[in-house]
Amino acid sequence: LPPRHLHSGLAELVKHGFILDEELVRLLEERAGDPTNLATEDLIARSTAIKARVVSDDEREAGARTLLNYGHTIGHGIEAAAGFSRYLHGEAVAIGMHAAGRIACEVGLLPAAALDRQQDLLLACGLPQRAEGVDREAVVGAMRSDKKVRAGAISWVLLERIGQAAVHRDIPDEAVEAALDAVLA
Numbered sequence: 121l122p123p124r125h126l127h128s129g130l131a132e133l134v135k136h137g138f139i140l141d142e143e144l145v146r147l148l149e150e151r152a153g154d155p156t157n158l159a160t161e162d163l164i165a166r167s168t169a170i171k172a173r174v175v176s177d178d179e180r181e182a183g184a185r186t187l188l189n190y191g192h193t194i195g196h197g198i199e200a201a202a203g204f205s206r207y208l209h210g211e212a213v214a215i216g217m218h219a220a221g222r223i224a225c226e227v228g229l230l231p232a233a234a235l236d237r238q239q240d241l242l243l244a245c246g247l248p249q250r251a252e253g254v255d256r257e258a259v260v261g262a263m264r265s266d267k268k269v270r271a272g273a274i275s276w277v278l279l280e281r282i283g284q285a286a287v288h289r290d291i292p293d294e295a296v297e298a299a300l301d302a303v304l305a
Contacts, residue, residue, distance in 0.1 A: 207248070
């Protein structure tokens, strides 16, 4: 794979670790620095097993499968606002993970040290943390029309600690605005 596509794919491994498998995060951190050391058969198999287990346990996305949307609310907004051509899916999700982590910190769910670990690992994977020049209003518009919106409120998948995420509603607009400021600057 071209390096950019390899890096984009690594976002999936990082996401699975942060939402459901702290040990996977530790293994990725041990090998960080060279993305080719991260895309190994054992780590890919572990990540794939996580996704397969979640999908088979929740075929209709009514429970745990929703956690696989971590980083996707803002990530999909960025993809749409950028015309689905500027960012690969994994790149947009990585930016969305950065934003979601900031939201979780802002509302007191996640310690700053955990956010720092996520950011360090995303950087080590060669993934972007900002979507510079992407129109904020277009991102917000895409977020509001996302499948995760219920009764006008966005359902956010947020980290509560490394290896554990949950769906949260009623996130203050100020926390979302601060996260958007950070990733769209």
